[in-house]
Each structure stands twice: as C-alpha cells, then as structure tokens.
Amino acid sequence: GQQLNQSPQSMFIQEGEDVSMNCTSSSIFNTWLWYKQDPGEGPVLLIALYKAGELTSNGRLTAQFGITRKDSFLNISASIPSDVGIYFCAGGITSYDKVIFGPGTSLSVIP
C-alpha cells in the first residue's frame, strides 16, 4: 500500500538557520499537506498543496508539490524557538477518501 517517508527523522539547528525537510513516496498523490504538532496537541495545518509543481508560502514557511507527484518539501526560513515540534507530511488521493501520514520530522531549535 501507499507509504510516505520523511527525512530527516530529526534535526537540531541553531536559531536563525534555515530548515529543509522532505517527504517522498513510491506512489502518486494529488494532494500534499504539511502539519506541525506540538507535544500533547493535535496537528495544525501549515500548508496545503493541490497541484504538481505548486509552490506555496505561509509566512516563513514554503512548501512545494513535486512535479512527479511523488514528493514534497517544506522549508522554514530564519528558524525561531517556537518552530520546535514534529512536522508531518500527508498525501491524499481523492478516490482513496483519506490521507496517508508520514512518520514525521522532529525539529529542535537551539537558542
């Protein structure tokens, strides 16, 4: 079945640095979603992508829908301590009626 891989699994960066993480699959998706989850809370939607090649920004966050439709990346510029958390990607297929979540990337920001 469909499966998503996220890399890196975890990362430790200095405050102010840029961050890049990606999500890959052997399957094609027609929606890519990026979420952030803080400890003990539900995931919060960061960016939704609906078209191959689409590049979308939300403040310091930028995400792109890969042209092969099998991958997506998320960039965070000028990281700050509140960026700490788990970042999940999720791929959706309309006919599948649900989304598949990746295993997550844990981000730690060192002040």
Place this chain on the structure above:
Amino acid sequence: GAVVSQHPSWVICKSGTSVKIECRSLDFQATTMFWYRQFPKQSLMLMATSNEGSKATYEQGVEKDKFLINHASLTLSTLTVTSAHPEDSSFYICSARFLGGGETQYFGPGTRLLVL
C-alpha cells in the same frame, strides 16, 4: 476558520468502563470526520472514517465493536471506547473535512485517555 474541538481533553477511567469522546466542527459543516490514535513518538494511525448519517468505515485491525463511532450530525462525531483496558490508553485525535475542501483535514486538539 476550520476549528475543530474535542471533549474531554483528558480522561482517566477504570478498566472495564466505557469512555465517550466528542469531536465538533465549530465553524463549518464536516461531511467527513476521521478518528486517529497516536502512541508516543509515533505518527497518527487512522482508526476509522465516518460520513454523516452513515456507518463508519474502520481500518483493518480496528475492532468496530470496541470503538463505536457515531456521526449523527454535520458538526458532531463521537468515539466510544467500550470496556476500556489499559492497552487502550493513548492519545485520540479527530479531524474533519468539509465539502469542497478537497482532502484537507483539520484536527482537534486531541484527547488523552488513561485506563487504570
């Protein structure tokens, strides 16, 4: 917009009792709601998908008689964990999707269940 609430936020119960968790979409009509379970340091595991007015579709390995799901209105879905056991202790999170919103899901804040 697209706010989803859950109640309660945490619950402690004795083994053998049943626990009901509510999921509400506050500012939109949720045609589909999803229930997930999450263990520490792991990703979200989909338990079931529920469409308003119809029976829930359960994922493989999820017991439908143990995890009862009701989606009686376009703004409310409930998950009842029946005869709870300590191994049911987990973080339960619901999400909702609205008509015309594509595959995008909006999540509730989660419910922490501890079964003693």
